[in-house]
Amino acid sequence: MAVYILSEGSGPGSLVPPHLTRIPISLLSPGINCTNKTVKGKVIHKGPLVRVEADDFILKTVIKEDDAMESVCSQKTSINIVIFGALAESFSHRVSTGDVVLLSGFTVGKSPTANKDKLHPCNLLLSGDDACVYVSKQKPPHPRSPLVSKRSSLISAEGSRMVKAPKYTYVRLDELKNESVVNVYGVVVFFKQPFKSRGTDYCSSLKITDQSEHKVGCTIFCERLEDHPKIFHTGDIVRMHRVKVKIYNNSLTLVNTSGFSVVTFHGTVGGAVEPRTSSKTFHFDEDDRRTVEELRSWAASQTLLPSVSAAVPLSAVQPSAYFDLTCQLLAKATVDTTCTLLRVWDGTRCPHPLLKVIVDPNVTEGPSSFSKQKESLIANVLVYDNHVEFARQLKPGAFLRIYNLRAILGSTKVPGLTCSQPVEVGHLAFHLHGGTSYGRGIRVLPENSPDVQEVKRVMEEFLQEQDDEFPELNDSELVWSTPPEFLDGEAVDCQTVKTCRHQLQPVTLSQVKQSDAGQVHHVRVQLRSYEPHRLHQALKLFCSRCTSIQDIPDDELVAAIFSEASKCSEAYSPPPWALSGHVDLAGDTSGAQQLSRSVHISTKLMTEGKTDQLIFLMGCTLEETCHLAATYQNIVPVSSSGGQLALLDLSVPFLFRGRKRYYGCKRCSEAALREPSTEGMQMIDEKIIAEALGVQLLQLVLLMKLELQDATDTLDVFLWKHAGHWVRGWVQPGQVTTPS
């Protein structure tokens, strides 16, 4: 996830990975496969940055496709974009109206405002790690100025458009001067994944070289793991800014200094120049691209450099050898305090029999059993000591590279839980020994990395073969990559097989349909389909009075209603029980003018000293309301209507409590502004406020629809409340299941 600012003349194409293909905005429709797709357009509207939590943001923008592809003239070429999280914050700071952006890693939704704004019927949602914005600055925001701040790399990256960029110079590795602070490029010949130092930071150790053939060791200390070089292979290219040359043991070394930043590239000649960095913006121009490509081809010609990778698939593992393994984590189990078992596969079959490790399902995260076919491909990896802590953070489903793994013929005893089982002589076990020698460690690889793509391809081949050979298995666990989830603090079981304990005789679906309501049945059926496919879409609002279920209103819609209400400036008289005043919209540091909004509070609450426990807030946008929700425990948005104060339409939350929003049922509420009675109450909660306001409170529930079939009929089944949660974890379309 990043906003990449591209420098002058490079156009938004130069950093964009080549596997991405652009689709015209007019062709976007819900349900379209957006994997590896991009959309390009000019920013014609940029909304405010909406803070939804301390560290979470939403921003809405509109882009218009304004190049040749517009020939489809009657089509909608302007589209709403909703950006979430840190990317929204970054976008807000880095992108201006008029810039041309290229977006990737988005999903397509239905635009709730299409009727109103007449824009594209869809909107694009950008969130998560895959979302990227490539920005091409179109106009200098200020006239040419010599006073460009050089405070940080971020500014100079932006500045690259304002002034002729304060161009970085890179020092060759044979020209390093002791005590100087330099920028360097190099090819990685050795590296260790970051490991915890005895001090406050993680430490990365690497060695790089360049055309000068000098090899220089580098030591990087950073507190945050993401700020470390993202090195996956020897042969990767790194660019480091602001490293200091020091002497250790008569050799020059490089150590990071303040303002340090690093970008890493894959080392394959001809491969995509895809930057890996935690820097939200960075300078990158044609010269940089050329440097990367020159280093790649130089390295390829050097026979003395370590082979590009020690990577070996399970199918080529030699007993006793050390190697790097790229694999997917399927399950893990704690063995003891110094040892954790990782169950992994890479889709290939190891020619040696693999050690079987029996572990207690209670200490296993992820499925505790797999199909026989798949089980035969799974390698048991025992990781020790310092790697245990890192393994703790791994989630089943993740793609990993394990460095300096050792294949050991199973004559050694497996520790902990497995000590009672007979030792399987001649079976291969895999050990990641303690320490960091030879770069020992584990790294999570991003899903889009070429290595992961390759492993996935091999896995899919295997799955296809299984499907052809044993179609009856239709092994659902094979597509599983959902870690166990939590609901109300309790872990939810994600097992592939559930055993029904009911004693009922199964009946057919046609028998179910013919029988009277209210009976309990037991059926054996096939799942034809289910919806929604995304768990968050299963979250609905439920009215316990009229038993209606509705969708949670889209934020765009909620924001629009707030915005309409905030423009209304009709005269009104506040209710007699209310005291009126103003609240400042703090936090707006742009400084121009301090905004304030009208608020009303209950006189009673005021006299009880509970002034900040409940406010009735007028004329605020959704963004402002969320902002104030950090300060005031309960906020009821109001507007003037017919000379009186009234609640907003119940399409929007009637109450904001911190991060939580509460909705009322339109059908069952008789909403009116009344003073809540809170005498003797310690805490004002949503129930008290809803009751006072005549609002029928809606509850959040999970709802899923399953379409079942057997030989006799089909049946739609609704699962709701907590039931909707587990079903997604273990049932896939096509699988036979036995609900009751």
Add this chain to the structure above:
DNA sequence: GTTTAGGATTGG
């Protein structure tokens, strides 16, 4: 604005 580590395997 300090410190950390400073490649180099035998070990369950």
